[in-house]
Amino acid sequence: MSTSVMVIGAGPAGLQAASTLSHLGFDVTVVEQQQYLGGAVARHQYQVLMPDFSSGPELLRHLIERVNEDPHIKIYTGTSVEDVSESRDIFSITLSGAHAETIQSHAVVLATGFDHFNPARDGKYGYGIFPDVITGAELEEMFAKGPIRRPSNGEVPQSVAFIYCVGSRDRQVGNTYCSRVCCAVSAKQSIELREQLPKARISMFYMDVRTYGLWEDSLYWRSQEEAGVVYVKGRIAEVTEQHGRPVLKGEDTLVRGPFEWPFDLIVLAAGMEPSRGTHDMAKKFQVSLESHGFIKQAHTIHNASLTDHPGVFVAGAASGPKAIEDSIAEGDVASLAVFDYLKAKVTL
Amino acid sequence: MSEEAVMTHLRLDPDNVGEQDAESLLEAIKGDVRYEEVIHGCLNCGVCSGSCPSHRFFDYSPRIVVQTVLSGDAQAVKDMMDEYIWACAQCYTCAMRCPFHNSPGGLVMIMREVAVWRGMEAVHRLLKPYGRVLLKVLSIGNQLTPDMIQPDFFPDWGPKIPWSSTDLAIKRKAIPVYTLQVTTSAWRVSPQTSYELYTIYEETGVFRLIEQIDPNLYEVVSDMVEDLRDTIESSR
Numbered sequence: 001m002s003t004s005v006m007v008i009g010a011g012p013a014g015l016q017a018a019s020t021l022s023h024l025g026f027d028v029t030v031v032e033q034q035q036y037l038g039g040a041v042a043r044h045q046y047q048v049l050m051p052d053f054s055s056g057p058e059l060l061r062h063l064i065e066r067v068n069e070d071p072h073i074k075i076y077t078g079t080s081v082e083d084v085s086e087s088r089d090i091f092s093i094t095l096s097g098a099h100a101e102t103i104q105s106h107a108v109v110l111a112t113g114f115d116h117f118n119p120a121r122d123g124k125y126g127y128g129i130f131p132d133v134i135t136g137a138e139l140e141e142m143f144a145k146g147p148i149r150r151p152s153n154g155e156v157p158q159s160v161a162f163i164y165c166v167g168s169r170d171r172q173v174g175n176t177y178c179s180r181v182c183c184a185v186s187a188k189q190s191i192e193l194r195e196q197l198p199k200a201r202i203s204m205f206y207m208d209v210r211t212y213g214l215w216e217d218s219l220y221w222r223s224q225e226e227a228g229v230v231y232v233k234g235r236i237a238e239v240t241e242q243h244g245r246p247v248l249k250g251e252d253t254l255v256r257g258p259f260e261w262p263f264d265l266i267v268l269a270a271g272m273e274p275s276r277g278t279h280d281m282a283k284k285f286q287v288s289l290e291s292h293g294f295i296k297q298a299h300t301i302h303n304a305s306l307t308d309h310p311g312v313f314v315a316g317a318a319s320g321p322k323a324i325e326d327s328i329a330e331g332d333v334a335s336l337a338v339f340d341y342l343k344a345k346v347t348l
Numbered sequence: 349m350s351e352e353a354v355m356t357h358l359r360l361d362p363d364n365v366g367e368q369d370a371e372s373l374l375e376a377i378k379g380d381v382r383y384e385e386v387i388h389g390c391l392n393c394g395v396c397s398g399s400c401p402s403h404r405f406f407d408y409s410p411r412i413v414v415q416t417v418l419s420g421d422a423q424a425v426k427d428m429m430d431e432y433i434w435a436c437a438q439c440y441t442c443a444m445r446c447p448f449h450n451s452p453g454g455l456v457m458i459m460r461e462v463a464v465w466r467g468m469e470a471v472h473r474l475l476k477p478y479g480r481v482l483l484k485v486l487s488i489g490n491q492l493t494p495d496m497i498q499p500d501f502f503p504d505w506g507p508k509i510p511w512s513s514t515d516l517a518i519k520r521k522a523i524p525v526y527t528l529q530v531t532t533s534a535w536r537v538s539p540q541t542s543y544e545l546y547t548i549y550e551e552t553g554v555f556r557l558i559e560q561i562d563p564n565l566y567e568v569v570s571d572m573v574e575d576l577r578d579t580i581e582s583s584r
């Protein structure tokens with residue numbers, strides 16, 4: 001009997017895991033609830049990727065072609081996990097949707113990713129009330145569809161503000177962690193915006209700028225030096241509206257004190273939360289969550305992909321906020337951990 | 349509970365009335381039972397100030413209050429208690445928004461109570477307009493009574509107030525609760541209640557505090573206390 005592994009979730013982490021697992025000699029079934037592959041990158045049509053400004057569609061093409069052309073990988077889109085039972089280290093997984101069947105798997109990789117924090121949950125941002133207040137993900141979709149315009153009236157924005165840490169680092173909304181990528185993604189977006197809007201005022205309202213490691217100069221410094229983006233240290237207290245324009249209220253904690261500042265377009269750097277699918281799968285496969293609700297890494301330092309349930313592995317944003325590069329790397333880490341786990345049990 | 353524990357909980361240590369050494373003021377603030385609830389740390393993010401109506405109109409920032417207390421600079425904290433913190437409107441919007449779940453407004457309240465208790469200079473000045481309220485609190489335990497609602501005292505209360513403040517006795521009678529039909533207090537207060545209040549004020553050092561902050565008011569109050577005590581004690 002061949003050795004089969006199920007990968008749940010076909011974002012960057014899951015697609016990478018599927019391909020690597022196949023290279024290692026396993027038969028792989030990829031289960032994806034959506035009709036498309038590529039996770040958040042496909043959902044929001046990221047065109048230009050942080051940190052290296054490479055092409056999002058090209059990355060997707062690469063990840064997807066590899067799994068499509070691989071005879072050892074079965075792709076089940078539009079499919080969900082209904083029921084799981086386990087007997088002598090073999091998972092019996094009943095699927096529903098487009099491929100309603102029951103599959104035996106020797107190991108499972110959870111790559112179920114994240115959901116964006118919905119800013120409507122925090123009333124102070126006026127999201128869903130003022131049309132010119134959008135999320136970073138919606139800005140990515142705008143970049144994909146055409147030139148940047150104000151949703152309220154279709155005009156070219158003369159001023160754009162980014163609000164950092166929306167739904168992250170905030171006890172009031174229950175998320176006390178940092179989402180890790182939104183500072184750098186916002187800096188990337190501001191540089192892209194500058195190309196379209198040579199004269200616009202672009203301001204970033206931050207509490208800390210966390211473009212850690214190699215992203216410091218390539219994104220944070222570059223956005224100032226090349227794109228003339230202005231950084232204001234002060235977390236936004238509230239968004240109101242005056243004369244049809246959103247107005248930011250806050251304290252410039254370093255220089256100017258209180259402000260009420262109108263902008264044509266407001267971009268909320270909304271953070272990452274464990275996806276609903278991540279929670280569902282954690283329950284069905286009986287793995288623990290860590291205190292913020294992501295899948296708990298049993299040995300964070302030792303190996304990023306181990307859960308506290310033997311035979312169940314995790315990769316990507318399902319175990320915490322992270323960038324695409326880390327999610328893809330973890331797809332490989334999980335594949336090797338699966339190999340390690342199974343090689344003692346079965347002959348490949 | 350030991351007597352000492354009661355004192356600590358109320359933070360009313362009569363021996364400390366008038367003590368204004370900066371370090372001891374900061375100690376009193378940080379030693380308050382509420383302190384750990386109102387300050388957990390601070391991200392220096394400015395959400396409190398950005399939300400604060402006083403920050404918008406005065407040289408006042410709740411973030412700076414929090415940061416100054418956390419800095420441990422006792423002299424700076426003392427300076428702040430003189431004027432700065434009195435711009436807070438106690439609306440607690442800051443507490444609703446602070447991502448760390450701090451309550452800068454709650455911290456200000458603790459600082460004000462310490463300032464009052466220690467009889468700081470600012471308090472003499474800032475509490476002057478509250479003389480009428482203080483007198484009511486001290487004499488009958490009410491703070492606001494119908495006869496205090498007069499347009500002279502509330503010039504900013506809009507056009508309806510003059511009407512509300514006329515024919516008080518008749519309007520009060522329309523309220524179908526017996527105790528509310530007085531106009532000089534919020535409800536009827538028996539002399540025995542005032543008598544007990546005075547004993548509490550004396551035991552806890554409140555009278556000593558008033559003597560320190562507002563000697564004129566204290567004189568009025570002592571006469572009142574003496575009269576009432578004579579009446580009650582002679583009728584026993």
Ligand SMILES: Cc1cc2nc3c(=O)[nH]c(=O)nc-3n(C[C@H](O)[C@H](O)[C@H](O)COP(=O)(O)OP(=O)(O)OC[C@H]3O[C@@H](n4cnc5c(N)ncnc54)[C@H](O)[C@@H]3O)c2cc1C
Pocket residue numbers: 008009010011012013014031032033034037038039040041046048049050051079080081111112113114115116136137140181185270271272275276277278280281315316317318322323324325327
């Ligand atoms: C606005 C924004 C812009 C970003 N831009 C960048 C960038 O430029 N560069 C960068 O490095 N990172 C970026 N990121 C981060 C990047 O999106 C993530 O690192 C990456 O998507 C994580 O990949 P993943 O495969 O772990 O999860 P996801 O991309 O979330 O994929 C998870 C997949 O699992 C599926 N799934 C979930 N539950 C189930 C279930 N129960 N059954 C079946 N399928 C399920 C989902 O439908 C989804 O397809 C950005 C993030 C945001 C918020």
Ligand code: SF4
Pocket residue numbers: 164165166168169177178179180181182183184208209210269271
């Ligand atoms: S990455 Fe930046 S914007 Fe995102 S939560 Fe962390 S500090 Fe806030």
Ligand code: SF4
Pocket residue numbers: 396399400401402403410435436437438439440441442443452453454456
């Ligand atoms: S309670 Fe005081 S500090 Fe807090 S927002 Fe209101 S006025 Fe400002």
Ligand code: SF4
Pocket residue numbers: 389390391392393394395396397410411414445446447448449450452
């Ligand atoms: S909102 Fe809270 S964390 Fe932010 S500056 Fe004010 S007290 Fe500090």
